[in-house]
Amino acid sequence: MSVTAENITKEYIRESKGTNRFAAVRETTVTIESGKLTVLKGRSGSGKSTFLNMAAGLSRPTSGRIVYDDRDIYSLSDRELSRLRNEYTGVIPQGQSAIFSLSVMENVLLPFTLYRQDGGEQKARELLEKLGIAHLENAMPRELSGGELRRVSIARALVKKPALILADEPTADLDDENTELVFDLLKTAAHEGAAVLTVTHENGAEDYADALWRMDSGTLEVIK
Amino acid sequence: MKRSKNIAVRNIAGKPLRSAVLVILAALLSLTVCAGTLIVRSLRSGLDSLEARLGADVMVVPKEASQKQSFENIVLQGSTGYFYMDKSLMDKVTGRDGVGKSSPQFFLASASAGCCSIPVQIIGFDPDTDFTITPWIKRSYGGELGLFDVVIGNDLNAFVGDSIKFYGVDCRVAAKLDKTGTNFDTAVFTNADTIKQLIRASLDLGMNSFESLDPDNSVSCVLINSDGTRSPEEIVNDINVHVKKVRAFRTGDMISGISSSLSGVSDVIGVMIAAVWLLGLVILLLAFTMSVNERKKEFAVLRAAGASRGKLASVVMQEAVITGLAGSIAGALLGIAAIVPFSKAIENALGLPFLTPDIASAAVPAVMSVLLSAAVCALAAAVSAVRISRIDTALILRGDN
Known part of the structure; x- marks a missing residue:
């Protein structure tokens, strides 16, 4: 699946700062290509997460379109767009993101549970194994460390083998060993055909990148 | 491992204290209506019986x-x-x-x-x-x-x-x-x-x-x-x-004294029910608002995983209906248990004829109180459900909530 951002911008109203409009993302046209791991780097507040959320269908652009293959996702109803996200997209949000009343395994299987679908257990176990938290399958999130919670959300994003993976600082709480593990996982997913975009501050992330972008003050530049 | 298919049920089980408070509130609402209605009906039946x-x-x-x-x-x-x-x-x-x-x-x-x-x-x-x-x-x-x-x-x-x-x-x-x-x-x-x-x-x-x-x-x-x-x-x-x-x-004049006492008792009960309900509604609104606010990030995660806005609202509403119904049923049963076996003591305390209805007749106010109380829980939750269905997922996921 190819994901293209066509002339997208995102502006916020910031009355307290004197100027009314603030451009988080300036006009950008770019394609997240399937089969590639795209790394998006940039300073804090440069608009990276905003771009990622627009691509995920979680934040409507002020102008422009996000097109999955030939479909403008923001022309869909909320129900259709949500179903599309569930079926084709794996989002790894910033920070710790678990449902605290569900066990680790239930958290990983959440994309299936939401639409009462069966299956996914084998893939979930495989991912938990790769991420080194298989022994925590039945644990509750409150029993986990920050790094372990992070890996749970990575497993959840990958469990449905999505065509588009959008990761926002996926290695923020991880040590070097686990960072390498996560980038390997994302790289593998990309080489299996997924379009993968990861926003990161991580030094050395470029080494894994098939494509490298940089964002500065809302302007996206394709480096590689 | 047993796999959860219902997030609302797991949310209820996962937060026993919060759920218990909601169940108790619903029970209190149902109890006041059921017991209050039973008392007024019993007094009315007693007066009719006397006449x-x-x-x-x-x-x-x-x-x-x-x-x-x-x-x-x-x-x-x-x-x-x-x-x-x-x-x-x-x-x-x-x-x-x-x-x-x-x-x-x-x-x-x-x-x-x-x-x-x-x-x-x-x-x-x-x-x-x-x-x-x-x-x-x-x-x-x-x-x-x-x-x-x-x-x-x-x-x-x-x-x-x-x-x-x-x-x-x-x-x-x-x-x-x-x-x-x-x-x-x-x-x-x-x-x-x-x-x-x-x-x-x-x-x-x-x-x-x-x-x-x-x-x-x-x-x-x-x-x-x-x-x-x-x-x-x-x-x-x-x-x-x-x-x-x-x-x-x-x-008729002799009974009018009893009738006016009954009317007074009914009024007092009515005011008490109204006060409990008003207080209950406010606490329920606060409880649901707090419960949803503290889980904003969780709802944003559900959204990122593919939940529609309607599904988020549905999770909140399911939680409210399940806890509301459980509490309301318990409250109604408690209402019947508090009134029917103690009718003689109530009659003596009020000094008015008091004829409790049979179980079948008592079921009517009980069912009515269950439905009313559960509906109020749902209504209180609906405010939070609407709010959570409108969350700015991107903002919350960025941690700027």
């Missing part, structure tokens, strides 16, 4: 009895006590214009001493003329009451065929009456011949304060229905003006 028991337009009692505060309870509710007037006064009363049906009643209180099995109010009636007690007794006993046959109130601890003793005289229990919610439930009914014998026995034992009483020429009160040519009020005025040593009352 049915009286069944007369006018009651005439000895003048000296009418000056005692307790006389209304004796004639209206079957409290223990007795008074008498000469039978000739009854003849004068029944001879007045406008008087249709009339019938005497006789009262005697049994003692708690060894001469009597139980201390109760004994009420005698004339089967040939009676039009108030007989129709009621007929529902429990179709036969004729013979000499020393008695019919007992529902709360008395004796059964058909038992023998009970009053002033040394053995009487046979011929029937047990339906419950009335008044002191009639602890009273004993018999015909005029039997009660005259019992009065005589009480006099012989020196246990009757009317020492010179001739039971054959005495009655306690006279019940009168209008023949239609005069209103009950006109009959009352006529008797009070023209017949000395008696006092006539419209039974």
Whole structure:
């Protein structure tokens, strides 16, 4: 699946700062290509997460379109767009993101549970194994460390083998060993055909990148 | 491992304290409506039962009895006590214009001493003329009451065929009456011949304060229905003006005191229910708002995983309906359990006739309170459900919430 951002911008109203409009993302046209791991780097507040959320269908652009293959996702109803996200997209949000009343395994299987679908257990176990938290399958999130919670959300994003993976600082709480593990996982997913975009501050992330972008003050530049 | 298919159920189980608070609040709402409605209905049934028991337009009692505060309870509710007037006064009363049906009643209180099995109010009636007690007794006993046959109130601890003793005289229990919610439930009914014998026995034992009483020429009160040519009020005025040593009352006026007390109690209960509900609604609104606010990130995660805005609202609503229904059902059952077994204590505390409905009838206010309470929980949750369905997922996922 190819994901293209066509002339997208995102502006916020910031009355307290004197100027009314603030451009988080300036006009950008770019394609997240399937089969590639795209790394998006940039300073804090440069608009990276905003771009990622627009691509995920979680934040409507002020102008422009996000097109999955030939479909403008923001022309869909909320129900259709949500179903599309569930079926084709794996989002790894910033920070710790678990449902605290569900066990680790239930958290990983959440994309299936939401639409009462069966299956996914084998893939979930495989991912938990790769991420080194298989022994925590039945644990509750409150029993986990920050790094372990992070890996749970990575497993959840990958469990449905999505065509588009959008990761926002996926290695923020991880040590070097686990960072390498996560980038390997994302790289593998990309080489299996997924379009993968990861926003990161991580030094050395470029080494894994098939494509490298940089964002500065809302302007996206394709480096590689 | 068992796999969860319902996030709402897991959220409820995962936060037992929060869920318990919501369940308790719902139970409180349901309990107040169920118990309040049962109390008001029971009081209303008690009053209806009392009216049915009286069944007369006018009651005439000895003048000296009418000056005692307790006389209304004796004639209206079957409290223990007795008074008498000469039978000739009854003849004068029944001879007045406008008087249709009339019938005497006789009262005697049994003692708690060894001469009597139980201390109760004994009420005698004339089967040939009676039009108030007989129709009621007929529902429990179709036969004729013979000499020393008695019919007992529902709360008395004796059964058909038992023998009970009053002033040394053995009487046979011929029937047990339906419950009335008044002191009639602890009273004993018999015909005029039997009660005259019992009065005589009480006099012989020196246990009757009317020492010179001739039971054959005495009655306690006279019940009168209008023949239609005069209103009950006109009959009352006529008797009070023209017949000395008696006092006539419209039974409706006698009940109006109870009726206004009932209305007062109903109003108090209504205000209490309204206050509890208002408070409950505010607390529920706060509880759901806090519960949803503290889980904003979780709802954003659900959204990122593919939940539609409608699904987020549905999770909140499911949680509210499940906890609301569980609490409401518990509250309604608690309401029934708090009222039905303690009807006698409530009757004594309120000093009003109190007739609790049977289980089938009690189910109506119970179901009503469950539905109302669950609906209010859903309504309170709906505000949070709408709010959570409009969250800015991107903002929350960035941690700027």
